[in-house]
Amino acid sequence: MTTEQPLASYLPASGNLSVSAMLRGMRRQWLWFYTRLFAVILYLPSVFILLFSFNSGIHVAFPLKEWTFDWYIALGRNGALLTAAGNSLKVGVAASLMSTTIGVLGGFALVRYRWPGGQGLTALSMMPLLMPSIIMGISLLVLLRTIGFGNSLTAITIGHIVFCTPLSLSIMMSRFVTLDRTLEEAALDLGANEIGTFLKITLPLSVSAIAASIILCLTASIDEFVIAFFLAGTDVTLPLYIWGQLRFPSRLPEILALGSCMLLGTLALIVVGEMLRRRGAAQNVT
């Protein structure tokens, strides 16, 4: 079924023009048009950030002045920004590896074994996804302060592990649900113990999903603002750096250039992660 037939093709070839067939055709056209418009509007704010990052004028307004790469060149010379980018990368890598490890172990335990109140356990682990970030931010702040932990990059990393774990858990659980159990059972029947089966059968068959989880958590951590806002000490991450610069109108073009890099980077990673996840779901018998 194609979705882009010209309107005329919905008209019956014979002279007997059916109004209802034409209306049906128009409705399909309307939905297709609406979906396209929707997709365009979805990307619109990001497109404006990208467009004006190449504009030589300081103001974000039409008409555009000259095209320039100056703002991107300035990014490379901005020491504070590069430090923030380094911090974001450190926090993101640590948080994504930790939360993916937790997601793999916890997801496997939840999918393979029966637990008292199993459904509730899963729902409870997904709770950080539903909570407003500000509640997460302040409650983690209070918790870390209570156990004598100051605001720092480490505190942000802990916050991001809590924040990213449900993401990883949902990816890993859907992987383990679709994984062909007979492969694991065969290994157990042939004398492997549970740990050996997990390491030699389950994990290798889940590599794509694990990679997808790491990528998703990495982008989520690098882009996360509110939790980091409450847990940050003197060292800032990229979104915090951007937040601090928003007060200064003259810094706006540089922020647009930085924002463009982050938006495009995230989109590229998400597409790669989605491809890996898709491949992982299909990967049952090798």
Next chain:
Amino acid sequence: MRSMRQRVGRYLLLTPLGVTSILTVVIALGLITVLSFQRTDPAALFTDFTWAAYQDNVARPLFWRVLGRSLVISALVTIVTIVLAYPVAYFISFKAGQAKHILLVIVSAPFFTSYLLRIFGWKIILGFNGVLNSALLGLGLIDQPLAFLVYNPGAVIIALSHAYLAFAILPIYVSLDRIERALLEAASDLGARPASVFLKIVLPLSAPGVISAAVLIFVPTVGDYITPTLVGGPEGVMVANLIQSAFGKANDWPAGSAMSVATILTVGIPLLILFSLGHRRARSNA
């Protein structure tokens, strides 16, 4: 002996998840509840139990006016988002054919890009000297920049709805995709018109997806901090701004905790009732 070791092993798998997601979140929420009953004086922390933070902060008209505004804004955002996203989810599930998976990635990818940047994008679009005003001026449609575009609750609703559009599609799509196609064919074979097939079969069967989309949008947006701060102006202040200023400038943590607890209860109790009603209904249907 072996089964004992296996059981211990299974609990070890679940431990990291239990610590990060469940314990951290539960303890953190418990701590802000405890903190909300403390005195503002940091030296007197955890010495007695008082309602003072509630009397001074929650029991005043300002708090309920702002919380009420947050609830109304979130309710409107939820409705706008679902109404706009439903046709797209419908199109992807029923009409997109081969393009299904690509379309799903295209419409959901923006959700993973930086939330801060997407809201910031709306600030530059709606600003007084921003993209939209300068474009309208350039086209000669207006003589003066429109001042009502930004720094009001309307701008908050636009930016929030846009930010959650991508998020609304997935749960609706999943429930639409589960609908048995034979049901629809049977209905139209028996003479039902497309409109009544949609109203009597598709819409009721997709209700679970719509409800979960509504919860997934409503709960985080009530506590949103970035959007009211960037585009809300004085009339668009939401409850997260009050909580943040208590933890920030005012440095009155019990006040911020009390307002957080009041917000969580206001949003959480109706949700729990909704869930248990849905649970009971699902059980009686089964």
